[in-house]
Amino acid sequence: MLSFFMLAVIAVLILLIHRINGLKRRIDSLEQRMIPSTSSAVESPATPKPSPAKTPIKPAQATHPPKPQKPSRTRAEWEALVGGKVLNRIGALAIIIGAGFFLKYSFDNNWITETMRVVIGAVVGIGLLAAALHYQKKKLPIFAQGLAGAGLAILYLSIYASFNFYHLLPQIAAFGFMAVVTALALALAMRFDALAVSVLGWAGGYLTPFMLSTGTANETGLFSYILLLQVSLLLIAARKSTWTILPPLTVTATYAVFYAWYSTDYTQNDLFLTILFITLFWGVFFAYEQYSQLRTSSVLEPLTALAALLNICGFYSGLYLLLYNTYYQESAFATLGLALIYLLAMLILMRKKPQMVPAIRQQAVIAMILTGIATAIHFSDFMVPTMWAIEGVLLVYAGLRSQLSYVRSFGVFFLLIAGYSIVAQRSGLAFYPIEDFHIFFTTRFAAYLTLATALAVSATLLRRSDAARHAQLIKWLGFGFCTVVFFMLTVETLDAFEKTLHFLRKLSLQSQTIDRIRLYENMQKLTLSGIWLLYSVALMAAGLWRRIAGWRIAAMVLFGISILKVFVYDLSFLDTVYRIISFISLGVILLTVSYLYQKYKDTIFQK
Incomplete structure (x- = not known):
């Protein structure tokens, strides 16, 4: 990651230098073009008044000036260098x-x-x-x-x-x-x-x-010296604003010394003293960062932004290492407190330097990331994605109210990682242990339901704010809502039957027990097909009523999945009676949808 940031900064610097050199060449060329016309203007009063017919327009040839002096100056500059x-x-x-x-x-x-x-x-x-x-x-x-x-x-x-x-x-x-x-x-x-x-x-x-x-550890002496050196270098950087390379070098070296000491000499007895010093390292540079941002009237320097990122990454990584073994839960409060500090710094910068958009965005992004990390530390299992979903919809709302697109984008990102976190959990797709499953009364169901609600609310907020501008994002949020509800209904249906099947499989393998297992397996497959079809009908009805094409398309996709399941899976594994029920139900529903489309097509596609 550090290499990526360094390469990115170097690339930006090369582009800026190339741009500045190009502008300098253009200015030199314009100055040389103005010299002949200026001399002509000075000499014209001393010459007799020429007749209009004999007045040669000498400045016209100034568009092709004498051989520019740039090459000679460039050679001289190279020689001097x-x-x-x-x-x-x-x-x-x-x-x-x-x-x-x-x-x-x-x-x-x-x-x-x-x-x-x-x-x-x-x-x-x-x-x-x-x-x-x-x-x-x-x-x-x-x-x-x-x-x-x-x-x-x-x-x-x-x-x-x-x-x-x-x-x-x-x-x-x-x-x-x-x-x-x-x-x-x-x-x-x-x-x-x-x-x-x-x-x-x-x-x-x-x-x-x-x-x-x-080879003898002396934490107080070492870190006191490093702290004094860090302060000295940053004071110089504050006085020499053009020496932008000093802050990232200072931050990198400071944390390099810290991690080198930590890897060889740290013991648990050094915990609180080490936390004090690493907090001072971070605090000194954070103060310099705020000072440099408030004193400038232009954009944020790339190297200053890089140094700020190195500072928070170096500090938080070290703090996490120190607190992980003994104060893991408490580290969530430390993380949240750090997020609040960056949030406060962002608000101050927005008030005093609203034109510093990159710096404001950087502070906001750091605060949001730290908030997400604090959530992951403090909560566990399905409570983590549940809280991420709530934070996501709140960030979408805050981004729309403050007109900060990156805040809104981070809200959508939180919704995305909440969905991934649910599926990635051990019980995300199949509850474990199944004996503890209670349909609609688990933290997993609460997580699915919260995420679906957050997606729907976010889409509604975007639609009310500026539907045309956010049309693509609204479409994807709607698709996410349909997908989350589909997964929620599927896993709840499967596990509701799986709990009974698990109990039956533990009984003795008697003929009656085997028959009951077979019965529940058929009911599980048939019920799942029915749930999918009913959900598709509900989506289609909502899409027809609200004239939302995305919902109708999602319903058609689900119809397609249901058709494949009935014709491929149910036909192969269900008993005859259940096949009859499955096919007739599918046919009735599809014909009903087709009839509604034909009858209300003018209303559906009315613009």
Whole structure:
């Protein structure tokens, strides 16, 4: 999922960059076309008044301007990019690699003691940072950025070597030095206005706990450091609104550290402290997210939206893992509370920044998903789809009242997953255990009935709102209603007889018992055919009365299913008496429907 979002964001960025470049080329072309006409307009007062016949319309040739300067500028820009930035970055990397080779060579030949190796690295790193500050003042920012990057990297390596290789520094001292270097990197990034330096500080900051790990768990120290680093990076992102890559990098790294620690060092005794820290991680970024959305006057940045999704996914997944074993039921209330927070944030954003439609939609979708998850956690069995159906029709109503199409769409989605959830239950199509079945008095029947009612109410709401606009959706909801009722009648009929058959099969296999089993099996098949036919007649009558073509078509489909059952299944398995009843009933019903169609066809098809 993360890869999908990253690819989607990258694709959007490529399209935006391509669009901006195209607009820039068009502006340059228009500027060049205006230059000849402008010069002509300036020189015209100095020239004698020409006669109308001899006035050549020079600007007409400006539609084919002189060779544009764009290629020369492009080559210059490329030259500046390669000579200024690329070579600078490669040079800084070469210095780092060269210093590493030199140190390795000197170490292999025992030229320098271990302490001096670290001191040399620190001196070189500090010297490069001083040179970076010097050249920044000399108005050579790109060159200064390269020196700063090299200096910071050498300082990180020197501290790491002093702790991990030579054991010259205790962990707390090395950790403190690493934190200082990270803070220095972020400060230089702000001073140089250099995103690359800030990314280097981000990488060094989040790698520090791994580079200085001793294998001993220290949750408070680790997460306090990560929290401070997260706050620092987000403060920088808040001041540098164009550095949109920092928030998703920060959120990703924060939760990566959390899950790495959880997989190796977490114990049940750490539960409440861990919940506190992961909530702080989420809360800090959630506050930044709200701030960034309220301060902007344009659309939501794609990378900011991605970071918000990563934040809620990382936080809720961790919270669910922490609460699953010991506080599973309580996690439903935590989930619902989180949904209410996002709902409140959405309402505030709608009031203060109504033009921020993507951000509002994102908050609403997160709130609705969390509500559905809370329902699945708190309830069980058929109560889950029952509640989803109720939530679905409420969302359809809310979407129509607020004119938010995505809320209405999510309501329909809830109805869809409610139907799937009913069928996917163990007793969805055949009740288990059958001894506990009571026709029309089970949670399964309540779930089917609630879903059918929700579908009918949703279709009615859409029809009253704007029937023409929602015609297709109304049709599908009507089809869903007919299908749900069909399944409900079928499973209730089958299980009503199956309960008796189950009891009879447990008795001794006497001839009278076998005859009774055969009798009930015939009655089960015949009753099912009758129920299907009566339901088809009811649908057809309602379709004729209300002049709803969808209901009439659904009735015809059910007639077709009933005909197939009678001619294929009943003919093969029913006794002769039951075959007679089945065929005569089918024939009478079909002829009656045909008669009604012929008699009232003008009324039915009247426009």
